Amino acid sequence: MSTVPYCDWVEYLETLLKEINYHPRIILDLACGTGNMTLLLAKRGYKMLGIDGSKEMVKVAQKKAEQKKLDVSFSQGDFRTFQLKEPVDLVISLYDSLNYLLTEEDLELTFKQVNKALNPYAYFIFDMNTVWRLTNIEEGNSMFEGDGYYCFWRDEVDKAGPYWKVYLTFFIENPDGSMWRKDEIHVERAYPITTISKLLVKTGFRVEQVYDAFTLNPGNDKSERIYFVAKKVESVVLD
Ligand SMILES: C[S@@+](CC[C@H](N)C(=O)[O-])C[C@H]1O[C@@H](n2cnc3c(N)ncnc32)[C@H](O)[C@@H]1O
Known part of the structure; x- marks a missing residue:
């Protein structure tokens, strides 16, 4: 993910915070991956927490934090069940x-957990790929290579979900020059803006804005990626 413009994403996030005149002190990066955004935000002075479902990614994130001498707490946790010691x-x-x-049930459960993790009147900002984007992905195969690895990539779209399935096969070089194979399948589902908004309201949020990603224009059904800015206005009780 080294080509992802995380620095621009940090700038955009701070633009969104400026729009709502909000100055968070403690931020949770949920599904932080290997901590790219988390660490950039920590460098800007925010107190950061990072949670991800993948133990391997959390390990890499922790190592990067140590190398950069940044005090960030990373832990493994699932969207639907994670818990924090203190709200953010x-x-x-x-x-x-x-x-x-x-x-939709898992999305709702996640929104409830996020509600529980937030201080009163705190914010939840997230992006999502839209239905339009997922249904317009071109199916097919491609290949790319990086330093010491090759990757075969196959895109498949199931318009009914809609689901986007990515089948990845990596061939990774060992120090002795031999190669080993690693397979991964990633599945994403997109939801209409109205469904996401309805679930946010149901779980105690007010949707302040939906943006067409990286702009301040409203997001719509032809946006590829949308950013939601939601404010916690009620505390929900988890069953
Ligand atoms: C596309 S990556 C994005 C990572 C990171 N936010 C970034 O910007 O680099 C999606 C992340 O979601 C995490 N993830 C997927 N399902 C999850 C779940 N059920 N609970 C927590 N994390 C999950 C994956 O482990 C992965 O790190």
Whole structure:
């Protein structure tokens, strides 16, 4: 993910915070991956927490924090069940992470957990790929290579979900020159803006704005990626 313009994403997030005149002190990066956004935000002076479902990614994030001498608490946790010791001022979840939730029930459960993790009147900012984007992905195969690895990539779209399935096969070089193979399948689902908004309201949020990503224009059904800015206005009780 080294080509992802995380620095620009940090700038955009701060633009959104300026729009709502909000100054969070503690931020949770939910589905933080290997901590790219988390660490950039920590460098800007925010107190950061990072949670991700993948133990391996959390390990890499922790190592990067140590190398950069940044005091960030990373832990493994699932969207639907994570718990924090103390509530935070802002939860972010970026780079399609919430598209990994494949049912409305799981999306609702995640929003409830986020509500519980936030201080009163705190914010939840996240991005998602739209239905339009997922249904317009071109199916097919491609290949790319990086330093010491090759990757075969196959895109498949199931318009009914809609689901986007990515089949990845990596061939990674060992120090002795031999190669080993690693397979991964990623599945994303997109939801209409109206469904996401309805679930946010149901779980104690007010939707302040939906943006066409990286602009201040309203998001719509032809946006590729949308950013939600939601404010916690009620506390929900988890069943
Ligand atoms: C596309 S990556 C984005 C990572 C990070 N936000 C970034 O911008 O680099 C999606 C992340 O979602 C995490 N993820 C997927 N399903 C999850 C779940 N059920 N609970 C927590 N994290 C999950 C994956 O482990 C992965 O790190």
